[in-house]
Amino acid sequence: MAIPAEVRRYWLPILLFAAGFLFQLLVLPHSFPPSHYDVLGVERFAPVETVVEAYELLSKEWLAETNQQSTVDIIKIQYAYELLTNPILKRDYDLFGLDQHTDILERVKEQYQKEHFLKIDLPLLKDSSDHSTDYAFNVLTYESFIHAISEEHPLLIMVYSKGSPRCAKFIEYWKQIGIRLDGVANTAMVELGDVQLAGHFADKRFSKQPFFRNGLPTLVAYPTDCRRPSCYMRYPGELYVDSVVDWVATSVVVLPRILYYSKETLGPQFIGKSAHHKVKVIFFSSTGERAAPFLRQAAQEYSTYASFAFVLWKEDESQIWWNSLGVESAPSLVFLKGAGAKPVVYHGTFTKSEFTKIMEEHKHQELRQLRSDTSLELGCDARGHSRAGNDMMVWYCVVIAGRPGVELSKRRQILRKAQDQLFSDADSSTAGDVDNSVEVSSAATALKDDRLTFVWLDGEVQKKFCAFYLANDYSGACGPGGFGDENDKSELFIIRFQRNATYEALKAGKTNNLIETLQGHHTTDASQLVARYNGPDEIQEINKWISQIIKDGDTREIPYFTSKVPDLVPEETSKEWLRSTKSIRSAGNSLKERIQNSGIHFRDYLTDPRIGPALLMSGCISLGIIWLKNSQPTRTTPQDEAPSKDKKAKRRRPKLSTSLFGQPTETECTTEPEPRDARQWEMTDSDSD
Numbered sequence: 001m002a003i004p005a006e007v008r009r010y011w012l013p014i015l016l017f018a019a020g021f022l023f024q025l026l027v028l029p030h031s032f033p034p035s036h037y038d039v040l041g042v043e044r045f046a047p048v049e050t051v052v053e054a055y056e057l058l059s060k061e062w063l064a065e066t067n068q069q070s071t072v073d074i075i076k077i078q079y080a081y082e083l084l085t086n087p088i089l090k091r092d093y094d095l096f097g098l099d100q101h102t103d104i105l106e107r108v109k110e111q112y113q114k115e116h117f118l119k120i121d122l123p124l125l126k127d128s129s130d131h132s133t134d135y136a137f138n139v140l141t142y143e144s145f146i147h148a149i150s151e152e153h154p155l156l157i158m159v160y161s162k163g164s165p166r167c168a169k170f171i172e173y174w175k176q177i178g179i180r181l182d183g184v185a186n187t188a189m190v191e192l193g194d195v196q197l198a199g200h201f202a203d204k205r206f207s208k209q210p211f212f213r214n215g216l217p218t219l220v221a222y223p224t225d226c227r228r229p230s231c232y233m234r235y236p237g238e239l240y241v242d243s244v245v246d247w248v249a250t251s252v253v254v255l256p257r258i259l260y261y262s263k264e265t266l267g268p269q270f271i272g273k274s275a276h277h278k279v280k281v282i283f284f285s286s287t288g289e290r291a292a293p294f295l296r297q298a299a300q301e302y303s304t305y306a307s308f309a310f311v312l313w314k315e316d317e318s319q320i321w322w323n324s325l326g327v328e329s330a331p332s333l334v335f336l337k338g339a340g341a342k343p344v345v346y347h348g349t350f351t352k353s354e355f356t357k358i359m360e361e362h363k364h365q366e367l368r369q370l371r372s373d374t375s376l377e378l379g380c381d382a383r384g385h386s387r388a389g390n391d392m393m394v395w396y397c398v399v400i401a402g403r404p405g406v407e408l409s410k411r412r413q414i415l416r417k418a419q420d421q422l423f424s425d426a427d428s429s430t431a432g433d434v435d436n437s438v439e440v441s442s443a444a445t446a447l448k449d450d451r452l453t454f455v456w457l458d459g460e461v462q463k464k465f466c467a468f469y470l471a472n473d474y475s476g477a478c479g480p481g482g483f484g485d486e487n488d489k490s491e492l493f494i495i496r497f498q499r500n501a502t503y504e505a506l507k508a509g510k511t512n513n514l515i516e517t518l519q520g521h522h523t524t525d526a527s528q529l530v531a532r533y534n535g536p537d538e539i540q541e542i543n544k545w546i547s548q549i550i551k552d553g554d555t556r557e558i559p560y561f562t563s564k565v566p567d568l569v570p571e572e573t574s575k576e577w578l579r580s581t582k583s584i585r586s587a588g589n590s591l592k593e594r595i596q597n598s599g600i601h602f603r604d605y606l607t608d609p610r611i612g613p614a615l616l617m618s619g620c621i622s623l624g625i626i627w628l629k630n631s632q633p634t635r636t637t638p639q640d641e642a643p644s645k646d647k648k649a650k651r652r653r654p655k656l657s658t659s660l661f662g663q664p665t666e667t668e669c670t671t672e673p674e675p676r677d678a679r680q681w682e683m684t685d686s687d688s689d
Helices: 005-009 011-031 036-040 048-063 071-084 086-097 102-112 140-148 163-181 195-200 239-251 266-271 295-300 314-326 352-362 405-432 438-448 463-470 503-507 513-518 538-554 576-582 591-608 609-631 638-648 665-672
Strands: 154-162 186-191 216-223 279-285 307-312 332-336 344-347 394-402 454-456 491-498 528-530
Touching: 005 011, 011 591, 011 609, 048 071, 071 086, 086 195, 140 186, 140 195, 154 163, 163 186, 163 239, 186 195, 216 528, 239 295, 239 513, 239 609, 266 279, 266 307, 295 307, 295 352, 314 638, 332 352, 332 405, 394 463, 394 538, 405 438, 405 454, 405 538, 438 454, 438 538, 463 491, 463 528, 491 538
Parallel strands: 154 186, 279 307, 394 454
Antiparallel strands: 154 216, 279 332, 332 344, 394 491, 491 528
């Protein structure tokens, strides 16, 4: 069936008129249902006295014999009367449109819709008085609010009402949220009676009428860098303790997540991919809940020293964890402090202060890595000083260098055990143990006095630094490893550092070049002497060799000379795991919730009464434009006909000649006329012309 021409011509105004009438007749009335004032037949925002008078008139009709009102209508009237005569409930309803007892109304209507109204248990809102008690704490006023957002920590605020049953039930969860966010974010409350402050956190409709889209309680937060009242963030998720805490830690404080691993993925995905120099911190949880905010804060603060992971404890895997890490039960905490080091295990739960103390004790590996950001701290930098202080003129650094792999891991374990043995010997000498070996006493004493440091070096990354001290090219322990390189082995050596106060003072006094001073060339390097170990990989032999080197270095006169040492290459801090956890969305950031939020904003437009008239007006304008355009007669003018005639008489474009030198053939001359502006090119017999 063909569509009439008139309908095709006026399809746009027809569509706009239909949309406008549908909006006015169906959508808009549904968006503005009758209010409780309309149920009682009084004007909006009427005082309590007027509400009481209207209710008394209606209640007299119930007892009359001519009563024609249904039980459901009587329930609505009773509910409206009780709500509008309660000062707190009326305040919430008038100012913000809040009615948080609708569940009671629906339940009573369903229960008594077929019963006589005299059987209704009155009052309907008898429990509302129980919620009106002020259970709040740390309630903000406008003055204290300005001071609170100016503090260093983020701020989480709950907007509540004394007459809200949901707020009364949520208060216990709110206390748990405050406990879990202790030290990470501050918490406070705002009562709906503070109209200026509560209205600031409310949503706004087209008419500027404040309202709370999801009712009360409503949670808002101020990040650390937010110092203005308008830059708050609104919590979009469900009111669960774990969800709220996770949203604050992730979206407000911007803390990294600590991921869960299974027994199959813990090794390859966490231990294998974490940086070699970092301590591995593993939490065993029996509940599977997210990491507490203070743990996530510690993961951020100690990201330079440690990597963090969670494991869900299962009874059928308990034997595996006992054999591999020595974990008996959950909750527990495990520290892996380097290759071959015995795991350090703590069982039980920990407060923030207890965990911080434990982290400070175990944040370093037992054999630390020599890096660009640790060389000065470890006392293995020629531009620095000993760990014992700036007054120490001679100190030592034992280094095991090589490419990361099995060979380097084995020798790191040996060197770590040698270090532990010297620590034990130093403790024995302090306790007066006469059996302490004299052959290693020099090394034990130097280690105790912080004049001796044990480290390992990544020879593949720090190839220039490694080759400088080993005096070789990029092979063996230094440089990138080639395919099938049989010389991929580690090297053990010791560096003796010495500073000469007199020599350095004289050298510093001769520095008069401004450019060198600005560039820091006046800073002198310590004198260095390197000795390489070629003995067996036995702990006792290594310690004897170290002790002999220290004894000779402290007693013999060694010439003082300096040499420019290559700088250590800044290594990646390995924060990929921190960045990857940020891709996990928190509450309100998932695709599903974004689509839902878009639908909510679309529904807000459906409550705007200006949309219907705007559609009808647009239909009228489009109708007028189309009618005016079609009502104008079409006239033909000589100017309109002239182009058509000219078009027919238009000269045909001459074809290009295919003859030699552009001369036309006889066929071309007879078929096409010669153009009036054409010229014949005259040819001469002389090439010079």
